[in-house]
Amino acid sequence: MNNKNSLLCLILTTTALISSCSDSNADTVTETVTTSSQTDSFYDSLNADYDGYEFTFFNPTEQFNCYIRLDFEEQTGETLDDAVYERNSLIEDKLNCTITEFQFEGDTGWGTQQQSLCTHITQMVMAGDCDYDAAYLPVSFQPGVVTGGYLTDLYTIPELQFGEEWWDNVINDSLTINGKLYTASSPLHFMSLDLAWVLLFNQDMMDELAMEYPYDLVREGKWTLDKFNEYITGVANLNGDSSFTWDSNGSAVYGIAEHTGSPTAFIYSAGNQLLERDGESFKFVGNTERMYNTVDKLRSLFNVSSGNAYQSNAAMETQSGYLYAFSVDRALFITCELKATLELRDMNSTFGLLPLPKYDESQPDYITSVNHITAFLTIPVTQPDMSRAGTILNALTYESWKSVLPIYYDVSVSQKGLRNDDSIEMLDIVRSNRGVQFSEVFGITTELSTSIQTVVNSNQDTIASTIDAGIPKVEENLKKVLEAFE
Incomplete structure (x- = not known):
């Protein structure tokens, strides 16, 4: 924010729902958010003076169309x-x-570009720079x-x-080893908000099919994988096409436009994990009947040959993308991220x-899976003043x-992205x-998760x-990570 006018502009008073992250059963509370210029007890003890120090973030230029900007000149x-x-002006x-x-x-290319971000920081640290x-x-x-x-x-x-409500404590606790x-x-x-997995459905298509919107099922805790399957079943229609193979000029309609990377999100949202915390270590818990049953349900949901699913990982940039298929009314549902x-x-x-649906009605809560490819906050070990960095980051x-x-929620997503109060x-x-x-996130189960996704997307009875x-x-990778965290 170099060369900016130091006069602060008032942020409009906004009412927001702020959810407590103290545990997975946290209640949603309502808080009135006042203007940033008003006196705030948080700032009573914030009396450091950093003499004009320039605090610099390293951030990707772009990541998957997420909103990731950390600063603006004006x-x-x-x-x-x-x-x-x-926000930045105030701090x-x-x-x-x-x-x-x-x-x-x-660098360019999926994976290569993300790796180059990490490599840039490792090379900087190896050179002793910050x-x-x-x-x-x-x-x-x-x-x-x-x-x-x-790091x-x-x-x-x-x-x-950490532990205060302005940090994502559930996520941070899970990243603690x-x-x-x-x-x-x-x-x-x-980015961790934009990459939260959700389901969207075409209300106009549901009206034509005389279906009830699933909102009440969600409210009643009854939005489950089986209910989702009921909605999908019978929707697929060739409409004169010779097969369910995607044709951008065709008319076939699918139950769901599926991002090929979404099965792991459904598995997690159904209350499954591959590793579970066990004291100071972790144990493998992926070989359970619940996991096997979840995968079998997903194989049925995402069945390509029946037309239940059209699978793609392209977005809107091509007429073969999963977003495109949904946008032109050729899929009733779509698996996607909030962005x-x-x-x-x-x-x-x-x-x-x-x-995303629960495994069954006995599951206490709906669970939202954040895509592990998210860029998270880190501080290089070569940072010369950890106290200053911590103070500025915590205040921001x-x-x-x-x-x-x-x-972000009430204006950008709710007003610009969503279309009704039920969705909000x-x-x-x-x-x-x-x-x-x-x-x-730490690469422990990445290979196995990819294999499980293949089982689902290819409808293989081999889970x-x-x-x-x-x-x-997995055990080999876990051992290496635990050694690094000693």
């Missing part, structure tokens, strides 16, 4: 952009510092950036007030939002939670129980043997 007129600008004024963002393009005070890194693409000793254990910085946290999530950066609600703003038909996180997060209510459920599979074959590699 206001843009976009509500969310201006809220980020105001700059409070702490006498300057917030800047270095946007790194990296060009950036904090870095947002997609560590799942190169877990060695965590296990190789390049700081964030719990060693007391100024980072042996009492250490090297990468964290908070509403300072919105897709904005990518579908020009869709003519009305769509609704739902959480607090102010983002207080004044920017409500705008469903959004509150989605945001209340966000979690991430730590074993995917038990697939899991058994993957256990040795």
Whole structure:
């Protein structure tokens, strides 16, 4: 934020639903968010003066169409952009510092680009430099950036007030191993919000099919995999096409447009895990009847030959993308991440939002899976002033939670992306129980998860043997990660 006018502009008073993250059964509470200029007890003890220090973030230029900007030189007129600008201006004024963002393009190509982000930081640390005070890194693409000793254990910085409600405590707890946290999530950066898996459905198509919208099922705790299957069954229709093979000029209609990477999200949302915390260690818990049954249900849901599913991982950029298929009324449902609600703003038909279904009605809560490819907050070990970094980051996180997060949900997503009050209510459920599979973030179960996705997407009756074959590699990877966290 170099060369900006230091006068702070008022952020509009916004009412937001802020969900407690203290546990998976947290109740949603309503909080009135006041303007940032008002006196706040948080700031009573914030009396540091950093003499104009330039605090620099390392951040990707772009990641999967997510909203990831951390700074703006000036206001843009976009509500969310201006809220980020105001947040930084406030903290700059409070702490006498300057917030800047270095946007790194990296190499091109899926995976290669994300790895280059991590490599850039590891090379910087190996050279003994610290060009950036904090870095947002997609560590799942190169877990060695965590296990190789390049990052700081964030719990060693007391100024980072983990446990307070402005941090994503459920996610951060899951990323904690042996009492250490090297990468964290908070509403300072919105990628972990944008990459929350959800279901969208075409309300106009449901009207034509004389179906009841599933909103009440969600409210009553009855939105399950079996109910989802009931909605999907019988929807597929060739409409004169010769097969269900995708044809952009065809007319075939599918039950669901499925992102090929979504099965692991459904498995997690159905209350399954591959690894479970066991004291100071972890144990493998993926070979259960619940897991096998979940996968069998998903094989039926995502059956390609029956037309239940059209599978793709392309978005709107081609006429073969899963988003495109949904946008032109050729799929009743779509598996996607929350960011897709904005990518579908020009869709003519009305769509609704739902959480991913439970395994069955006895499951206590709906669980929202955050895609493990998210870029999380890290601090290089070469950071010369951990206290200063912690103070600035904690203040930015607090102010983002207080004044920017409500705008993200209530304006950017709800008003611009969603189309009815029912969907906005469903959004509150989605945001209340966000979690991430730590074993995917650190690369422990990545290979096995990919194999399980293949079982689902290819409709293979091999889940038990697939899991058994993957256990040795998981145990090997787990051992390496635990050693790195000692």
